Amino acid sequence: MKISGREIIDVLEKYSVLDWYRYPNYVEDSAARRSATVVWRFDAQRTNSERITLIESAIRSALSSAVNVEWDLRYNGRNWILAPEVFVQLELTGKFKKESEVCEKIIRDFPSFFSLAFDDLPLIANAVEEAMRC
Template sequence: MSVTGQQILKTLSLFDPIEWIRTSSGRNPVEGYTQSPHVAWRFADGGDVEIARLIETLVRNSPTENDWTLDYSARNWLLAPSRVLNECSSDNISFRQAVMRITLSDPDFCELANSDLALIISRLQDYVMNTEGREDQTR
């Protein structure tokens, strides 16, 4: 199961307006292989720590097959499988190099990670929708 860039944008926009986003998920449209997914984005107002911690908690509590990391230490936030970030630091390679190496060498991981991302996005969307529903009931 895979999620589209449009679905990811729509879901993250429920937390705060998005100024910029780049996603990679599903199959590579040219080569046809399943990619290691990740999402990089910037909230229009830069985002805040409360939103970051909420998203981080929702990601951590999602029943995924792999561990995921939300890095919000820079202007652009990054959500990616922890394995990718671990390979960057342990092998002293760029994020792009780690993504390509994993994409080309471990298609099973990529399939599971794409399912994870779809689950994470669904969980984020459900949280916002359920929270808004409760707020509407208390008004």
């Protein structure tokens, strides 16, 4: 399966209405140097809270299944953010001014990390889709 970076957004759009989203455009040459963070906002007028809770549960279940890296899913009061856990933890240290600095640190310590994270996106999306169909 060809990775696009948009896999999770595609599944979310099947089962909800999104106001806004951002996903990592997968480019094979640069994937190993970019975070696989996906961010979205549900349209609260057209996606009810029960549906959002069901989707959140499906994502959390997918993250506990066979993935290559640990993931963090959080709601910041406005947007939902799905990001590799190590990326989030490094960002929270406050030692890095830019996202690119966090990425550089991860690449130094774990050169294949982001490639593995990008490989997870279709796995997560497929697991969410399966859960939502039931």
